[in-house]
Amino acid sequence: MIRILLVDDHAVVREGYRRFLERSDDLRVVGEAEEADEGHRLWLQCAPDVTVVDLSMRGAGGMSLLMRIAARAPDARCLVFSMYEDALVAQRALEAGARGYVTKSSQPEVLVQAVRAVHAGGIYLSADIVQRRTAMAEDARRLATLTGKEHETFRLLAQGRTVADIARLLNLSAKTVANHQSQIRDKLGVATPAALVHLALRHGLIESPAPGLG
Known part of the structure; x- marks a missing residue:
């Protein structure tokens, strides 16, 4: 019993x-x-x-x-x-x-x-938690392909920062940041700002969605 x-x-x-x-x-x-x-x-x-x-x-x-x-x-x-x-x-x-x-x-x-x-x-x-854990593991694998600058750019984009803001904060040109943004979307398989925010939230990289993107 x-x-x-x-x-x-x-x-x-x-x-x-x-x-x-x-x-x-x-x-x-x-x-x-x-x-x-x-x-x-x-x-x-x-x-x-x-x-x-x-x-x-x-x-x-x-x-x-x-x-x-x-x-x-x-x-x-x-x-x-x-x-x-x-x-x-x-x-x-x-x-x-x-x-x-x-x-x-x-x-x-x-x-x-x-x-x-x-x-x-x-x-x-x-089963639903197993599926989500599998998806999380795949997300983590993709996140690991980002360079240091790309990862920081990703985090700032998820916070709702503009390309100009990120360029200033990271001391980069706007063109470089825009290139990072394109690489990030390709590597992570995200097509929209909302998808990028949700990915960052799932991995605890930001605390709350940027206004209008949740």
């Missing part, structure tokens, strides 16, 4: 998880919490085999709970079940101590598969 703790701040959602999970004879929910502090207390009290954690909760949030559990028990089996479909968020969750990441847009059966895989000691990622 796999004993499960659910940590999610929506009671109706938790009820749905519990009913679905307990359709399987080998799964049983032994505790439910609506925020991170309560989740940590119940984790200590119930000693679940797998803890299913949402990231977006009132208070400290799911990422904090993952780190608290991992600090006390590095081998704890935690599975994130989240609305966030960003590969970077999934990576941060894994670094915080999660053994799996499933998006809430996945089919319900995926959660059961993930619980069993994590309990068995594996790492489980839903």
